[in-house]
Amino acid sequence: MKAILKSVLLALVATALPAAAYAHPVAGEAAGFAHGFTHPISGIDHVLAMIMVGVFAYQLGGHATWLVPATFVLVMALGGALGVAGIDIPFVEAGIALSVVLLGAVVAFNVKAPAAIAMAVVGLFATFHGHAHGAEMPESAAGAAYGGGFLIATALLHAVGLGLGYAIGRIGERRGFIVTRLAGGIAAIAGVGILAGVI
Template sequence: MKSALKSGLLALAAAALPAVAYAHTGVGQTSGFVHGFSHPVSGLDHILAMVMVGVFAFQLGGRATWLVPTTFVLVMALGGALGVAGVNVPFVETGIALSVVVLGAIVALNVKAPTALAMGVVGLFAVFHGHAHGAEMPEDAGGAAYAAGFMIATAFLHAAGLGLGYIIGRAGERQGAFVTRAAGSVAAIAGVGILAGVI
């Protein structure tokens, strides 16, 4: 299992290399993908929320390990479409900051929600994250490539959260649970700072 995780992480890194290689080579589809990929990883709020989605999915286990992150990515794409179309979604930045607080708290408290409820919670927050990505799409970016970029980057961040949960869990049931909850607490506190404009 440990070697499979290492192989998976290496595969993710290898898959990300083309985005790095094309970082400065043109506009349109290439520019769109690079801008889309970089958007989720350029803000602490996006990174924390998406990693927490992965950790939350790991804590739930079973089908939730793939249903919860997949829901986030798909609903985020719909939110992105709204942003590109110029459809107003109120309180986007507040919703993003709250997602960090709530998801961090869920991880810290080790909430064992039903999978459907977990999908609903992450889906709600995904609308805000997606709208922010879509609304900030550069004019010279290809729309489909831009969307593919931010969806793939988000999936990587979810995978990082799942991997983090697994690695922490290997520390032992008691220590792993403590470290996971501590990580959720740190994320929630950071979310409060983001919400207050301190971070």
Template sequence: MKRFLQLATFTLFLAPTAALAHVGVGNTSGFMHGFVHPLSGLDHQLTMILVGVFAYRLGGRALWLVPLTFVAVMALGGFLGVAGIPVPFVEIGIALSVIVLGAVIAFGVKASVAAAMGAVGLFAIFHGHAHGSEMPLDASGFEYGLGFMLATAVLHAVGIGIGMLIGMSSRTLGNNVYRLAGGLASAAGLALLLGYV
């Protein structure tokens, strides 16, 4: 697990931020726009990090199945957005994803792997649709999709790393940190839902 955390941290440092100065050039335009989109909104960042923390807390197969489900279903939602197929209540669904996942972390909900996959998959539709419907007209859909999927996977890895760091503390301290972090995330989600953020 220590190696995984080191790899996740190293991956963040390799993110090609210098290339952001050149968005709009050739095929990199689609990829970079897609990569930046999940990183540019607090709603997306919180949800994707919370998915990683949730997966870590569940452990076992959930550690990779829950994030993988989110990324795969988000890609489907992105396709719907690019195709112009409407999904109702996208913004509400995104805000609720932060509220619900924050509460799941705060209360230490132990869900089955299937239930966790179903929940994150539902929320992923909304996030994916938002990514897809906001794709620049001149971007390649394939590269754009790869970009937001990779950024999402990085945020999941960050969440898993955060979960691991919290889990390494004492049981009492760790549970309190999970409660605090989940509660703050839920409060941020409520602020998003009410339009304060």
């Protein structure tokens, strides 16, 4: 159990180490599947939010286990389309940072929201994440590959979150609760740091 606890904590700390907090390259640099795939996993803001979505879905259980992450991916695709179309959404970066804060807090406090409300919340935040990705998607044949890359990477990050939730659940109810609170708390604090511009 101690080994699992250490692994979870090390994984969370490792996600907090990248110097570049935002995964938003210059528009001309974003091309093809590889760039699309690495875009969500190269910034702590996206990584933490998407992993927390997975943990949140695991905590809710039942149909929410797949409905919540699926909603995020689908709405993120719509947000991406808005970004590609050049339709502005205000406060995109602030919305992304707030998603990390709120999702971390929801996980830390083990909020048991109805699936519909959870889907609405993650859908709102997915719009910001998608817009950030789509605004950098090239208007070329490579753009479709880029979009596919960031959607697949997002789904995989959600799967990591579900796996993390499962691993935490396996270490026991009492210790699992402590680790979950710690994981969510670290994410929420990191989100505050991102919002304040210190991470």
